[in-house]
Amino acid sequence: MPAPTATRPVVPTWVLAAILVAVMAVVLAGLALVGGDALPERQGPPVEQLAVERTVLEPGTIELRLRNTGPDAVSVAQIFVNDAYADFAGPGDEIGRLASASLKIDYPWQDGSPYLVSMLTSTGAVIEHQIAAAVETPAPDAGLFGLMALLGTYVGIIPVLLGMLLLPVLRRASRPWMTGLMAFTVGLLAFLAVDGTIEGLDIAGASSQAFGGVELLFLGAGLAFLALTAVDRMVSARRAGAGAAGRSGYAAALMVAIGIGLHNLGEGLAIGSAYAIGELALGAFLVVGFAAHNTTEGLAIAAPLSGGPGRPPLARLLGLGVIAGAPAILGGILGATVDNAELTTFLLGVGVGAIVQVVVQLASTMRDGSGRILNPVSVGGLCAGMIALYATSLLVAA
Amino acid sequence: MASVSRRSLLASGGVAALGLTVAGVRGATADGAQHDHGAHSHAHGGSGMAHGGGVNGPMFRGGQTVDHAANGFDPTEILRDFDWGRTTKLPGGRTLREWDVWASDHDVEVAPGVTFPAWTFNGRIPGPTLRCREGERLRINFRNGSHHPHTMHFHGIHPADMDGVAGQGAGIIEPGATTIYEFDAEPFGLHLYHCHVGPLAEHIARGMYGTFIIDPAGGRPDADELVMVQHGYNTTFDGEGNQLYAVNGIPFCYMNAPVQVRRGELVRIYLTNLLEYDPINSFHLHGNFFHYFPTGTSLQPLEYTDTVAQVQGQRGILEMRFPHTGQFMFHAHKTEFAELGWMGMFEVTG
Numbered sequence: 249m250p251a252p253t254a255t256r257p258v259v260p261t262w263v264l265a266a267i268l269v270a271v272m273a274v275v276l277a278g279l280a281l282v283g284g285d286a287l288p289e290r291q292g293p294p295v296e297q298l299a300v301e302r303t304v305l306e307p308g309t310i311e312l313r314l315r316n317t318g319p320d321a322v323s324v325a326q327i328f329v330n331d332a333y334a335d336f337a338g339p340g341d342e343i344g345r346l347a348s349a350s351l352k353i354d355y356p357w358q359d360g361s362p363y364l365v366s367m368l369t370s371t372g373a374v375i376e377h378q379i380a381a382a383v384e385t386p387a388p389d390a391g392l393f394g395l396m397a398l399l400g401t402y403v404g405i406i407p408v409l410l411g412m413l414l415l416p417v418l419r420r421a422s423r424p425w426m427t428g429l430m431a432f433t434v435g436l437l438a439f440l441a442v443d444g445t446i447e448g449l450d451i452a453g454a455s456s457q458a459f460g461g462v463e464l465l466f467l468g469a470g471l472a473f474l475a476l477t478a479v480d481r482m483v484s485a486r487r488a489g490a491g492a493a494g495r496s497g498y499a500a501a502l503m504v505a506i507g508i509g510l511h512n513l514g515e516g517l518a519i520g521s522a523y524a525i526g527e528l529a530l531g532a533f534l535v536v537g538f539a540a541h542n543t544t545e546g547l548a549i550a551a552p553l554s555g556g557p558g559r560p561p562l563a564r565l566l567g568l569g570v571i572a573g574a575p576a577i578l579g580g581i582l583g584a585t586v587d588n589a590e591l592t593t594f595l596l597g598v599g600v601g602a603i604v605q606v607v608v609q610l611a612s613t614m615r616d617g618s619g620r621i622l623n624p625v626s627v628g629g630l631c632a633g634m635i636a637l638y639a640t641s642l643l644v645a646a
Numbered sequence: 647m648a649s650v651s652r653r654s655l656l657a658s659g660g661v662a663a664l665g666l667t668v669a670g671v672r673g674a675t676a677d678g679a680q681h682d683h684g685a686h687s688h689a690h691g692g693s694g695m696a697h698g699g700g701v702n703g704p705m706f707r708g709g710q711t712v713d714h715a716a717n718g719f720d721p722t723e724i725l726r727d728f729d730w731g732r733t734t735k736l737p738g739g740r741t742l743r744e745w746d747v748w749a750s751d752h753d754v755e756v757a758p759g760v761t762f763p764a765w766t767f768n769g770r771i772p773g774p775t776l777r778c779r780e781g782e783r784l785r786i787n788f789r790n791g792s793h794h795p796h797t798m799h800f801h802g803i804h805p806a807d808m809d810g811v812a813g814q815g816a817g818i819i820e821p822g823a824t825t826i827y828e829f830d831a832e833p834f835g836l837h838l839y840h841c842h843v844g845p846l847a848e849h850i851a852r853g854m855y856g857t858f859i860i861d862p863a864g865g866r867p868d869a870d871e872l873v874m875v876q877h878g879y880n881t882t883f884d885g886e887g888n889q890l891y892a893v894n895g896i897p898f899c900y901m902n903a904p905v906q907v908r909r910g911e912l913v914r915i916y917l918t919n920l921l922e923y924d925p926i927n928s929f930h931l932h933g934n935f936f937h938y939f940p941t942g943t944s945l946q947p948l949e950y951t952d953t954v955a956q957v958q959g960q961r962g963i964l965e966m967r968f969p970h971t972g973q974f975m976f977h978a979h980k981t982e983f984a985e986l987g988w989m990g991m992f993e994v995t996g
Contacts, residue, residue, distance in 0.1 A: 325707075325759030328889075332704040332985030333898075356701050368889055370759050372881025 294320035296369050298343070300377045301588055304385045310353040310365065312377060316343045323370040329355045330363055357382045386523060388585040396584060399519055400577025404512050407539040409569040411546015418554035424625050426554060430613040431626035433504070433548035435633020437610070440511050441603040443641065445469075447514070448596035451589050464590055468597025469604065472510060476503065476605040498560065500552035500609065505572040507606035508545045512572060514599040515542075516579020517592050523584050544636055545572060552613070704985040710758035711902050717754050719770035721894040722903050725872045728859070729774040736783060743778045743831075744785040749792040749841070749854070756879045756890055757897055757987070764853040765792055765841070771895045772875040772920065773839070773856030780834040780863045786827040790819045796849065799842035800858055801959070804829035811842045818843055834862040836942035836961045838918050851880050851888075851922040857961075859916060862945065869914035869965065870907060876927045876956070876978070876988065877920045887923050890987045891978065897987020900976075904991035909971050915964040916942070919956035927988075928955040929964070930979035936966035953979050968994040 297318030304311040310329065316322050321342035327334055338351035357363060363379040386392050418429065445465070452461035460467070480503055549568050553560055583592070614626035714720040731745040752769050756762040767773025778784055790796050795818045799810035807815030808829045816825040841854035857873050878888030879897075890897045907913050915936075919927045930953040937947035938954055942963040954962060968974065977989030 323759065326757050327707070328704070328986060331982045333706055333987065335705055335709070336707050366889075368757065368760055368881065370761060372756075372760055372762055372879075372883075372889070374882050374889055 293371060293373075294322075296320060296322045296371065296373045296375065298322055298324070298367065298375045301348070301590075302586075303377070303379060305357065305379075305382050306384065308354065308356055310355050310357060310363070310379070310382075312351045312353070312365065313348065314343065314351065315348045316345055319345060321345065322375075324349075324351060324367045324375075325370045326368040327351065327353055328366045328368065329353060329357075331366075359383065386584055388581075392584055393581055395523075396516075396520060396580035397577050400516055400574065400580050403515065403519065403539050403542060404573030404576030405569055406573070407542035408508070408546040408549065408573040409566070411543040411548070412550040412565055412569060414547055415550040415553060415560075415565070418550055421554065426551075427614055427616060427623070428625045428629035428632075429547075429551045429554075430610060431629025432633040432636070433551050433629075434607055434610050434614065434626075435630040435635075436544055436548050436637045437504075437507065437603050437607050437633075438630070439634045439637040439641075440508075441600050441607065443637075444511060444514055444596050444600040444603065447518070448593050448600065451596065452593040461590075461593065464594045465597040465600070468594040468599075469601035470597075472598040472601030473605045474601075476506065476602055479503075479506075480605070480609060497552045497554070498564070500613070501549050501568055502571070503609055504549050504552060504606050505568040507602040508549065508572040509575045510602035511599040512542070512545075513575035513579040514596045516576035516581075517583040517595060518579075519576070520580040520583020520585070521592070523580070542573070544633075544640060552610070703989075705901070706758050706898060709902070711899075712755040712758055712896055714896070717770075717896075718752070719895060721892075721896050721899040722905075724770070724772070724775075724894045725874070725905060727775060728777040728871070728873070730777050733782075741779070741782045742785060743782050744787065745774070745776055746787045746789070747774065747776075747798065748789040749796045751792050751794070752853075754853070754895075756881070756892075756895075760881065760890075762853075762879055762881055765794060765796070765849065766853050767798075767841075767856055771853035772877065773854065775857040775859065775873045775916075776839070777859040777861070778831045779861045780831055782831045784827075784829055784831050787824065788819060788827060789824045790821055793821050794849075795820050795843050796841045796854065797843055798827055798839055800827065800829070800839045801837040802829070802858065802860070803832045809842075810839075812844075831860045833943055834860045836916050836918065836963055838920065838959065838961060840920065847885060847922050848883070850920065851878070853877075855920040857916055857918050859942075866914065866945070867912060869912040871914045871916070872905065873916045874929075875918050875920055876929070878922065878924065878983070878986075878988075880923055885923060888921075888986070891921075891983040892987050893990060898989065900990025904973055904993035906993055906995065907968060909968050909994050909996050911967065913966050913968070915966075916961070917954075917956070917964055918961035919958055921958060924980075924983070926955055926957050926980070927983065928953060928979045930977055931964075931966070931992075932975040933970065933972075934966055934968055934974060936964040939963040939965070968992065970994065971996050 295318045297316065298314045299317045300312050301315050302313040304313070314324075321344050323342045324338065327336050334353050334355045336351050336353040339349045343349045351367075353365065355363075357379075360381050360383065363382055365377040365379065367375045367377070369375065418426075421429065448465040449462060452465050480499075484499070546569070549572055553565075579595070582595075611621055614621050614623070614629070616623040616625065729745065731743045734742050734744070736742045747767055750766055750769055752764050752766045754762050754764045754766075754771060756764075764771055776786075786798060786800075788798050797810040797812075797817075797819055800808075805815075808827050809815065810827060812818050819825050837858040837860065839856055839858045841849040843849050855875070855877070857875055859873075874893045875895075876891075876893055877895075878892065879890040880887065881889045892899070917929055921927045932952075935950055935952050938949050938951060939945075939947050940960075940962045942961070947965070954964070956962065971994045974992045974994065975989060976992060977984035
């Protein structure tokens with residue numbers, strides 16, 4: 249009698265998979281070759297697109313860092329600025345699809361004036377780039393890093409820690425107060441998520457689209473949301489394993505701090521890029537505005553800690569403050585030196601995703617005795633949180 | 647980001663820096679362009695950076711020039727290239743003057759590295775300068791070698807069927823077809839010709855125009871004679887303004903190759919305006935004045951000036967003598983046109 253070997257596959261699974269993948273590759277390659285030839289030749293003039301990813305202004309020169317975002321190669325033959333031809337240095341030949349290039353224009357620009365840079369391509373097409381107000385681009389040196397570290401500390405770390413000073417008061421609050429406070433926190437965060445999304449959409453609209461515009465915002469948000477959810481699950485699992493139920497408040501606070509930290513990265517980017525284009529003429533206003541705004545964020549971090557037993561160690565509190573506030577420093581440096589709309593869009597998306605994740609996580613803390621999330625107290629707290637953040641955001645004119 | 651608040655803050659906050667930069671640039675611009683027109687900022691190098699680059703005036707990248715040989719015409723040759731055609735005697739002794747003119751499609755390098763799909767007369771922009779004498783019989787054998795319908799419309803006095811417009815005489819000349827325009831040379835003066843097929847602005851702006859000179863029977867005083875056609879290139883074909891402006895075909899050409907004239911000698915310029923998409927053009931001469939004869943139909947100058955304005959199709963004769971040697975700029979006094987290519991130099995030698 250033959251053994252029941254018929255149930256065992258003759259070919260190992262991995263071989264079968266490899267064969268299938270190979271077949272798919274061959275068919276796709278064939279389609280690319282045959283299908284590509286089946287298409288008619290594209291008619292009409294070449295499609296010439298160049299996106300300016302960064303503008304660097306130094307005395308007497310305007311430097312444009314370009315990327316070819318169109319389907320065809322582009323050759324910049326001549327450049328005129330405000331209707332006058334100007335000398336420039338840059339690549340003499342074509343800029344290929346998705347390739348980048350840097351053009352340095354010899355032009356005596358004046359501080360604060362607007363400029364229209366027109367790039368005349370070899371086919372006679374004109375690609376324009378508007379400089380709203382010319383300001384010398386800060387050099388990424390130690391002085392700039394120092395300034396950004398100082399500003400980041402001012403608007404990020406100190407206000408968050410200030411907000412956390414309210415912790416002793418919070419610890420004495422009754423349950424309805426705590427529910428309201430958590431709802432207040434969620435309201436703050438929800439507003440931040442909307443604010444970040446709007447800002448991200450704005451910046452995405454102005455970016456080159458070569459690597460996607462708005463998609464980058466949502467990609468960043470999705471990745472951050474999922475990554476933080478995974479981190480949260482791991483923290484919960486470890487907690488369950490250790491049976492240390494008492495640390496749940498700290499875990500929540502940590503997640504809030506991470507979410508706010510990623511948001512503050514976005515704020516740092518705003519400060520840095522504002523500095524790069526001279527917006528920090530608004531100086532004190534920007535710092536005071538962001539600081540007041542971020543004090544409420546400190547409150548949001550402190551709220552989950554108020555329910556736990558015992559007094560959290562000071563180092564741990566400081567750590568939370570740094571996690572939430574320090575990304576403002578990094579954002580500031582990135583904003584002032586990189587000033588890339590696509591990167592900014594992605595990082596704003598990351599901030600938004602992180603905040604949404606925290607909102608989802610904190611929602612359960614707003615439940616009342618009967619388990620409803622949207623109870624009168626929490627609704628009041630949500631409204632107060634959103635209004636508080638709206639009001640403090642008015643202080644920031646940038 | 648609120649640009650208004652930024653602008654006002656910058657205006658007050660950046661006053662010191664702004665003042666310094668402006669002062670620096672002012673000092674350098676005054677006459678830099680006159681001495682250093684050819685190599686511009688390359689000659690400048692590091693010192694230019696102190697007060698900002700580009701202060702020697704506008705130019706093409708790296709002082710580049712176009713390939714005149716590849717284009718098939720050179721603005722310096724066009725300057726003094728008067729096409730007298732060929733003559734025969736008609737019964738009764740009158741002179742018949744005859745030209746062959748053809749239309750063709752021709753890619754022209756209008757700025758270094760920038761190709762313009764032009765439509766041309768005799769393969770050049772502007773077309774040939776047709777010159778004759780008052781009272782002669784003129785015959786133009788026109789052949790359309792272009793892929794587009796064209797005509798030759800002459801300014802001057804002639805019968806309706808010789809007007810070179812649709813519905814009159816031979817009307818529109820289709821690709822591959824030929825026609826003959828024949829009329830008397832009148833009145834004496836400085837005229838022009840151009841294609842007159844719709845869309846008219848495009849047919850002209852693509853390069854189909856030229857100068858048409860009828861000398862007075864008694865001639866004009868001996869002079870070094872030059873022809874200058876003011877025009878532009880709308881390389882984007884959007885019908886709104888031009889990206890390049892020029893005299894005799896190539897922007898900035900006479901910056902790189904100054905027009906050579908002799909001190910004290912009478913210089914006569916036949917100046918026409920064939921610009922499209924802009925309402926007016928002008929000619930300004932540095933360091934000198936000239937007598938101006940509008941349309942050249944009078945032998946008496948109307949004014950003594952250093953600047954004249956011309957609308958489309960307007961023209962006039964300029965006469966001058968340079969009392970000093972050296973280089974003297976000429977350009978559109980509409981500075982935008984000048985900085986987009988309509989400027990050049992006279993080089994006066996002893």
